Amino acid sequence: MTVQYSELIQPERVHGSLYTDQDIFAEELQRIWYRTWVCVGHVSEVARPGDYVRKKVASQDVIMTRSKDGEVSLLLNRCAHRGNLVCEDQRGNSSTFRCPYHGWTYRNTGEMLGYPYNQGYGGKGKLSLNLGRVPRVDTYQGFVFASFAADGPSLKEHLGAAAGELDRLARLSPEGEIELTAGWLQHRAKANWKLLVENETDGYHPQFVHGSVFSVTGSHIGTLYSDKSAAVTRDLGGGHSENDLRPEFRKMEPMNWFGTSEARVPDYVAKMRALHGEQAEEILIEGAPHVMVFPNLFVAEISVFMINPVAVDETVQNVTAVQLKGAPEMNRRLLSQCIGSVGPAGMLLADDSEMYERNQRGVAARVPEWLDIRRGAHRERIDENGFRIGAANDETGMRGFWSHYRSLMEGKAR
Amino acid sequence: MSGVAGHIGLDVREAERFLYREARLADEHDYDGWEALWTDDALYWVPAGGDDTDPERQMSVIYDNRHRIATRIKQLKTGKRYAQSPPSNLRRLISNVEIVTVEGTDTVVGANFLIVESRERGTTMWAGRATYRLRRAGDDIRLAYKKVVLVDSAQALFTLAFLI
Numbered sequence A: 001m002t003v004q005y006s007e008l009i010q011p012e013r014v015h016g017s018l019y020t021d022q023d024i025f026a027e028e029l030q031r032i033w034y035r036t037w038v039c040v041g042h043v044s045e046v047a048r049p050g051d052y053v054r055k056k057v058a059s060q061d062v063i064m065t066r067s068k069d070g071e072v073s074l075l076l077n078r079c080a081h082r083g084n085l086v087c088e089d090q091r092g093n094s095s096t097f098r099c100p101y102h103g104w105t106y107r108n109t110g111e112m113l114g115y116p117y118n119q120g121y122g123g124k125g126k127l128s129l130n131l132g133r134v135p136r137v138d139t140y141q142g143f144v145f146a147s148f149a150a151d152g153p154s155l156k157e158h159l160g161a162a163a164g165e166l167d168r169l170a171r172l173s174p175e176g177e178i179e180l181t182a183g184w185l186q187h188r189a190k191a192n193w194k195l196l197v198e199n200e201t202d203g204y205h206p207q208f209v210h211g212s213v214f215s216v217t218g219s220h221i222g223t224l225y226s227d228k229s230a231a232v233t234r235d236l237g238g239g240h241s242e243n244d245l246r247p248e249f250r251k252m253e254p255m256n257w258f259g260t261s262e263a264r265v266p267d268y269v270a271k272m273r274a275l276h277g278e279q280a281e282e283i284l285i286e287g288a289p290h291v292m293v294f295p296n297l298f299v300a301e302i303s304v305f306m307i308n309p310v311a312v313d314e315t316v317q318n319v320t321a322v323q324l325k326g327a328p329e330m331n332r333r334l335l336s337q338c339i340g341s342v343g344p345a346g347m348l349l350a351d352d353s354e355m356y357e358r359n360q361r362g363v364a365a366r367v368p369e370w371l372d373i374r375r376g377a378h379r380e381r382i383d384e385n386g387f388r389i390g391a392a393n394d395e396t397g398m399r400g401f402w403s404h405y406r407s408l409m410e411g412k413a414r
Numbered sequence B: 001m002s003g004v005a006g007h008i009g010l011d012v013r014e015a016e017r018f019l020y021r022e023a024r025l026a027d028e029h030d031y032d033g034w035e036a037l038w039t040d041d042a043l044y045w046v047p048a049g050g051d052d053t054d055p056e057r058q059m060s061v062i063y064d065n066r067h068r069i070a071t072r073i074k075q076l077k078t079g080k081r082y083a084q085s086p087p088s089n090l091r092r093l094i095s096n097v098e099i100v101t102v103e104g105t106d107t108v109v110g111a112n113f114l115i116v117e118s119r120e121r122g123t124t125m126w127a128g129r130a131t132y133r134l135r136r137a138g139d140d141i142r143l144a145y146k147k148v149v150l151v152d153s154a155q156a157l158f159t160l161a162f163l164i
Helices: A022-033 A155-159 A162-170 A193-200 A211-217 A221-225 A266-276 A279-286 A328-341 A349-363 A396-409 B012-027 B031-035 B066-077
Strands: A013-015 A038-042 A051-057 A060-066 A072-076 A091-093 A096-098 A105-107 A112-114 A136-140 A143-147 A185-189 A232-237 A240-244 A290-293 A297-300 A303-311 A314-321 A370-372 A388-391 B038-047 B060-065 B089-103 B106-119 B122-137 B140-150
Touching: A022 A303, A022 A396, A038 A051, A038 A060, A038 A303, A072 A136, A072 A143, A136 A155, A143 A155, A155 A162, A162 A240, A162 A290, A162 A297, A185 A349, A193 A297, A193 A303, A193 A314, A193 A349, A193 A396, A211 A221, A211 B066, A232 A396, A240 A396, A266 A279, A266 A328, A314 A328, A314 A349, A328 B060, A388 A396, B012 B031, B012 B089, B012 B106, B012 B122, B012 B140, B031 B066, B038 B066, B060 B066, B089 B122, B106 B140
Parallel strands: B038 B140
Antiparallel strands: A013 A370, A038 A143, A051 A060, A051 A091, A060 A072, A096 A105, A105 A112, A136 A143, A185 A314, A232 A240, A232 A388, A240 A290, A290 A297, A297 A303, A303 A314, B038 B060, B089 B106, B106 B122, B122 B140
16 A cells, blocks of 8 residues: 555645554654654663663664663664563663573673574584664764664754754753653553644643643643743744743743742752853743654653654653753752653643543544644744744644654655 | 550551542542541652652652642542543452551551553553551541552553542
8 A cells, every 4th residue: 555645644634544544653663763763762771881771662672771881772672593582671780681592692782792502503603693783873962862774864963953952951950961860651542653742742732631730730831822922833844843932931030931939949040050150040041942852752841751652543651850960959849740740640641641542532533534733824934043933822833743744754854 | 566446556447447438439539538538748659660669769650748639639620630531430449458567656558459440441450559557536547648559560551540
């Protein structure tokens, strides 16, 4: 079957089959998940030589390791002999992996070390079978990205303008680095992965889906997405998009982006001023980004999400709290707020997840065939940097996502 | 070890009666009744990724102090907590109840549980072991601490928005 993506993806509407068709899902794995750059984790998860953690890239079981010379590798978790997993533990520290089936051993760089009873292979050193490695691994601001394609755009090219948003996150740390060391919540949803991606920078839903929590906590977040908001939704190109809330935060006091005040985190603010001088005020006012990095990394101010597709109608969303290196006072608060908001019982994300699942049940209906993404198309404009922007609650980001998705699926971009 | 009825420590029958009641209030979404069980210094914890994590440094599914328990209940009561609107149909079994120890005014109780949750998504089974700290308050018993360790806490979980 050859899918005509130009028919299914139009400027202001997308076809429901994109969320339900098994063949399209299979093609997405090949053209997106096993080709372009996918975020896998963060270097702080394997801080010391020998550290490893198991990860997923779609259905691929991957081990993220750090070798004795400090290099971070992504190894495929599959013995070169009979395909058994060489790593069963979710995390640990070891310089080698040993397959339990026939005792073959490998260095944590993937290189073969040995195979028992080697006379069966004509002696020692006769075989040179290594673990599979993800062909390209690169990092940006500590985020580890994988590409299963041996060539193609570099990570910097892939990230494009989204790189600047990751820079904005890192500069909130008094040491210029974030860490993802608080472990992950794994939240399973019976929904297609694209419904999650579309929701991440959809500024139209918060007032409705999250009205319950805004009303009981007195949070002002909802109004940031109202019709009166000066905030914007920006298509950053390459499928990336953001809700830029800075126009609203600039009207407020420092640290208001985090719903707190300078008086409550004095040590952190003092450290930031010592490091950044005059520029500290701007950083403390503007806060963290709200950015969706195509296809699976979402930074929602204080939380980091990595989306992993399981099946056409099932997705796992992994989430953890941003931790700022050198800011213990902030880190406790970031963790606490993140736990309250996200994951299976989170006061925000449990309701988002309910919406993805209801969407998935809905798109199975045959008519109307289309999902509408026209909101704000008539009032979109191009900003001073050449990016397409819309109002805070417009579907500008979604349209950017679909445009890039289409070019990848048609083989016109990589 | 287990105290005698009338003493500070609870006996196992008293503990069971409390756990069954707490289970029924949660199953039936009696939010006010359930919230009233908690003490002011309450802690409600559902760890993720195993049971030996440090909730002050690691992500948890739920890590609520008394204030956050109140917020969670208020949100449920808006009727617009969509992950529980409509509410899940629930029934849970509590078993293997053991008095673990008596610490000061608190009796530490352990119990296994199995919860069947029915939603439009499908039927989900939630199983694990919970640890409770129960405290006498006049003629009543109050809940100061509940740690819920799911057997699948290290796996990806569906939404868990009911009171577990």
